[in-house]
Structure formats: structure tokens, C-alpha cells
Amino acid sequence: MQVINFSDHNSIINQYMSEIRDSEYQKNRLLFRNNIKRIGEFEAFEISKTLHYQNKDVTTPLGIAHVSVPTDKIVLATIFRAGLPFHNGFLNVFDHAGNAFVSAYREYKDEAHHEVGVHVEYLATPSIDEKTLIIADPMLATGGSMELGYKAFLTKGVPRHIHIACVIAAPEGIAHIKENFPEDKTTIWCAAIDPGMNEHKYIVPGFGDAGDLSYGDKI
Numbered sequence: 001m002q003v004i005n006f007s008d009h010n011s012i013i014n015q016y017m018s019e020i021r022d023s024e025y026q027k028n029r030l031l032f033r034n035n036i037k038r039i040g041e042f043e044a045f046e047i048s049k050t051l052h053y054q055n056k057d058v059t060t061p062l063g064i065a066h067v068s069v070p071t072d073k074i075v076l077a078t079i080f081r082a083g084l085p086f087h088n089g090f091l092n093v094f095d096h097a098g099n100a101f102v103s104a105y106r107e108y109k110d111e112a113h114h115e116v117g118v119h120v121e122y123l124a125t126p127s128i129d130e131k132t133l134i135i136a137d138p139m140l141a142t143g144g145s146m147e148l149g150y151k152a153f154l155t156k157g158v159p160r161h162i163h164i165a166c167v168i169a170a171p172e173g174i175a176h177i178k179e180n181f182p183e184d185k186t187t188i189w190c191a192a193i194d195p196g197m198n199e200h201k202y203i204v205p206g207f208g209d210a211g212d213l214s215y216g217d218k219i
Contacts, residue, residue, distance in 0.1 A: 001183050003174060004046070007192040013042050017191055020167075021207045033085040033214045036138060036167060040089020043165050043189050047134065048093065050187070072132040075100050075159070077125065079137045079149050082211035086136045086167065094134075100125030100156075102149045129157025138210040140169035140190065141203050143176025150181065162186045167210070169193050170203045 006013050016035040019025045026032055051070040058065045077100035078087035091097065103122035133153065137146060146164060153159075162185060164177055169190040177188055194203050202208070212218065 001178050001181070001186050001188065003188045003190070003193075005169075005190055005193050006042075006046075011042075013039060013191050016042075017167075020213075021205070026208065026213050029214060029216070036085040036210065036214065037089035037092070039167055039191050040086045040136060040165070041092050042089075043136075043191070044090045044093035044134075047163055047165070047189065051132065072160075073130075074098070074132045074134060075126060075128050075153075077102070077128075077133060077135045077149065077153055079103070079135075079145055080122070081215060082139065082209070083137045085214055086138050086165075086210075090134060090136050090165070097134075098126040098131070100128070100133075100153055102152050123152045123155075125153055125156050127157045128153055128159045130160050131157070132161050132163070133159035134163040134165055136165045138167040139203060139206075140164070140166040140173035140177070140188075141197055142170075142201055143173035143180070146173070146177065147180045160185065163189060165189045167191050168203050168206055170197050171195075172197060 007017070016039055020032055020035045048070065051072045053068045054071050056067050056069045058067050074094050074097040076087060076090050076094060076097045078084065080101060080103040091099070101124045135146060135149060140146060162181060164186065167190065169188070171193065174188060174193070177186065194206055196204060198204050
């Protein structure tokens, strides 16, 4: 299973990451969401290079242009609510894609918030059978919500290839994906891989809760 970590190389994405990690910058939700979206656009462009293409003749006002266009049928999937701005970035690039949504959220099982479960209760998706499935979720921490979201999508078909796209990943989450997703047709994309998680299962140093930083605190 291939893991692409954009922080291994210098690019403008490092500027976006430095801003969304900055606690002062995070006070402006609009700027935070915009950078999450831009990272989504960046990753979508890189994923586009891996698709299948065929030649197409396009009639212009002056003649015929020969253009190579992608043939993959794409479904963009995201996990409410943190994934929405990230998803929008992908949709700006893959504007003809189908869209899938699932709600999966943390359930703390103890008062100290050390035991974390994941609850899934909503699913809306087209068929993903033989399509290229991109699951966009900013945080790949334990990998639990990603796995449950993926299993929910599998009720609507079996994809040809799966792209797991995130902003920040923890080694534990990457290991979980490798154990629970098809080795031969899954690729992981991330803007950075951080050292690990704290006792509350948040990525450290990370940048905090992507949903809260995008949309405000929740009760």
C-alpha cells in the first residue's frame, strides 16, 4: 500500500500547513476552512495524475483539438462534519464526480475521555461499484471512523480503487488502514504525518479538532 506524504518535499502546501497549525491563525474560521479546502485541491490534482486516460477529439472554432481526458468514474466521499471544507476542495477539481456522505463521530466511553468509540448513523451515496472512491477526511488519527465509513460505503458496491485523503495522519491511523483496507487497491495521501496521539486520541502536535475550528464548538 502506497503512502504519499507531501511534507517529504517542499511545496506551497507547507505554507498552508503552517497556517492551519498556528493557534492565532485558527481564530479566523474562514481562513482555516479556506486552507483546508486548498489542501484538498492540491491533493485532488495529484490524485488526478494516477487516473486512467483516453484520447478525445474536441471541436474548437478553428479546428479539432486532441485531448487526453480521464475515464475513471469518481465518487468523492466524506465524513461529517469536519470533512466538508476538505471535500469542497476535491469537488472543485473533480466537479463531475458523484458525492457520498456518512456521519461518523467520536463517542467517549469513559468520563476521562480515554476510551474512544465511533458511531455511524447517516449514509447517502451513489453506487461505488467499480468506481474510484476518494474518502476525504482531514484527520486520520485512530483510523476507526475511516474504517466504519468505508464499510458503510461498501453496502453500495465494491470500488476499483480507494484513495484515503487526509490533511494530517498519525502512524496508528496509517497502520489501521493497512490492516483493514485492500492492500492492492488502496493509496493513502496526507499533507503531513505527525508522531502520534495523546491520551484523548488527538493527533500531536496536530492542529486540534478540524470540525470545531471550521464551524465552531459543539455541545
